[in-house]
Amino acid sequence: METLVSLCKRRGFVFQSSEIYCGIGSSWDYGPLGVELRNKIKRVWWRDFVQRRPDMLGLDASILMHPTVWKASGHVDNFTDPMVDCRECRHRFRVDQLAETPWVHYCPATKGNKFTIPAGGACSHCGAARTLCPDCGKGELTPPRQFNLMFKTLMGPVEEDAAVTYLRPETAQGIFVNFDNVLQSMRRKLPFGIGQIGKAFRNEITPGNFIFRTREFEQMEIEYFVNPHETVEGRPADEYWHDRWIEDCVAWFRRYGIQSDNLRLHEHARDELAHYAKRTADVQYRFPIGWSELMGIANRTDFDLKQHAKFSGKALTYFDEERKEHVVPYVIEPSAGVDRALLAFLADAYREEEVRGEKRVVLRFHPELAPVSVAVLPLLKKRDDIVRTAHAIRDELSRDLTVVYDDTAAIGRLYRRQDEVGTPYCVTVDVQTVGDSDKGEPADGKVTIRDRDSMEQIRVEAARLAQVIGDLLRGTAWAEVAAGAGRS
Numbered sequence: 343m344e345t346l347v348s349l350c351k352r353r354g355f356v357f358q359s360s361e362i363y364c365g366i367g368s369s370w371d372y373g374p375l376g377v378e379l380r381n382k383i384k385r386v387w388w389r390d391f392v393q394r395r396p397d398m399l400g401l402d403a404s405i406l407m408h409p410t411v412w413k414a415s416g417h418v419d420n421f422t423d424p425m426v427d428c429r430e431c432r433h434r435f436r437v438d439q440l441a442e443t444p445w446v447h448y449c450p451a452t453k454g455n456k457f458t459i460p461a462g463g464a465c466s467h468c469g470a471a472r473t474l475c476p477d478c479g480k481g482e483l484t485p486p487r488q489f490n491l492m493f494k495t496l497m498g499p500v501e502e503d504a505a506v507t508y509l510r511p512e513t514a515q516g517i518f519v520n521f522d523n524v525l526q527s528m529r530r531k532l533p534f535g536i537g538q539i540g541k542a543f544r545n546e547i548t549p550g551n552f553i554f555r556t557r558e559f560e561q562m563e564i565e566y567f568v569n570p571h572e573t574v575e576g577r578p579a580d581e582y583w584h585d586r587w588i589e590d591c592v593a594w595f596r597r598y599g600i601q602s603d604n605l606r607l608h609e610h611a612r613d614e615l616a617h618y619a620k621r622t623a624d625v626q627y628r629f630p631i632g633w634s635e636l637m638g639i640a641n642r643t644d645f646d647l648k649q650h651a652k653f654s655g656k657a658l659t660y661f662d663e664e665r666k667e668h669v670v671p672y673v674i675e676p677s678a679g680v681d682r683a684l685l686a687f688l689a690d691a692y693r694e695e696e697v698r699g700e701k702r703v704v705l706r707f708h709p710e711l712a713p714v715s716v717a718v719l720p721l722l723k724k725r726d727d728i729v730r731t732a733h734a735i736r737d738e739l740s741r742d743l744t745v746v747y748d749d750t751a752a753i754g755r756l757y758r759r760q761d762e763v764g765t766p767y768c769v770t771v772d773v774q775t776v777g778d779s780d781k782g783e784p785a786d787g788k789v790t791i792r793d794r795d796s797m798e799q800i801r802v803e804a805a806r807l808a809q810v811i812g813d814l815l816r817g818t819a820w821a822e823v824a825a826g827a828g829r830s
């Protein structure tokens with residue numbers, strides 16, 4: 343994790359928020375390359391799950407919603423973590439996490455000797471089992487108290503009169519309260535889904551592990567509405583679609599380069615299930631901190647629509663023409679964090695390789711996700727014609743792609759810099775491209791494309807460059823493109 347955090351800062355992916363003021367806990371800013379990576383993750387997710395599917399529609403609901411939304415959804419009463427506080431150092435801990443960490447104990451039976459007791463263990467001398475703070479080892483811990491994770495805020499200019507509301511802790515509720523608006527305006531038949539990407543806020547007790555758990559984060563969520571009275575392939579429709587969505591989500595992460603060995607499913611046990619869920623499966627990723635949740639896919643049943651109907655007094659039903667009855671749809675909810683997905687793509691892409699006796703750090707991002715798609719590098723920055731041609735190529739490619747121009751080092755160094763940020767293709771303009779009139783050498787009008795992963799190079803006509811790069815980014819294999827061009 344430290345290696346990734348340091349690379350992210352050094353190369354402009356992620357910065358500590360408000361760093362010049364010593365930073366603010368668990369808030370991170372995405373730098374020039376981070377914002378490109380983030381936008382590309384969101385773009386391909388939206389394209390694959392919303393745009394390309396005939397059964398999906400999009401939505402962008404507001405962050406501030408009517409406060410009753412959170413009463414109806416159960417968040418006011420249930421979105422809590424049991425917490426204990428240290429009476430001495432005032433540190434606050436989640437009860438479930440205490441059981442998973444070793445603790446420091448000053449044992450009275452051995453005249454105050456200090457021991458580190460393994461997670462869940464008791465002192466073999468005095469028998470104490472975590473009576474004291476795991477951090478300072480001195481203070482008593484308070485009995486558990488419920489702590490609501492929603493950020494409260496005030497709507498309205500005069501504090502006393504303003505209504506208390508919350509920053510949304512999930513984007514999902516914006517979809518549920520718009521269910522009928524979408525149904526009526528778009529005239530859909532079940533099953534259909536609504537996708538949304540947006541910020542969510544949770545006053546996490548124990549944020550940390552870089553961008554893994556933060557208080558402000560972004561979600562890519564789908565609420566997929568199915569008719570609970572239908573069966574598909576002999577199974578209840580909600581159960582069938584739940585499995586389909588689990589498969590589709592895992593396949594999506596694999597398609598964009600996550601190695602299969604680093605993905606696994608985790609079925610929630612009964613006592614782990616959220617208050618609304620019939621079944622939840624998490625897709626876990628082998629993060630640098632160990633196997634942890636990358637996304638969750640829950641069967642929320644008809645809980646949310648029924649709750650909002652009850653609290654708002656508006657019917658949130660679908661008319662089943664075949665059975666001539668109103669039904670409250672069941673909902674399958676694939677919910678992924680943008681920041682967690684970004685961390686997984688980053689961790690999975692990171693490689694340290696040895697090339698001709700030297701260490702090469704490379705981010706093997708899927709070409710569609712790489713923050714920079716193409717780097718244009720002039721071989722000689724003192725030759726005006728080379729520089730001019732390189733700038734013209736940059737301008738042309740940047741109409742559709744993220745392109746950088748760099749002439750601030752020798753070519754080997756420039757390649758390494760691009761490898762380290764995962765740029766899949768570098769384009770080099772050299773003397774052969776523009777010719778050398780002093781030596782009577784004509785221009786061949788070709789440029790070199792270098793492939794990040796194989797480090798192979800091919801020469802192609804500059805006039806065909808945009809087409810060739812486009813093919814590569816759309817998935818044509820390097821070997822196929824190389825076969826049609828001369829290797830250099």
Ligand code: GAP
Nearest residue numbers: 512514554555556559636637638677678679682
């Ligand atoms: N609407 C369902 C829902 O919000 P969740 O499991 O609480 O379910 C879904 O969150 C996803 O959002 C998680 O799998 C994770 O990727 C992301 N997420 C949740 N809390 C987060 C946090 N504090 N920081 C970063 N990402 C978070």
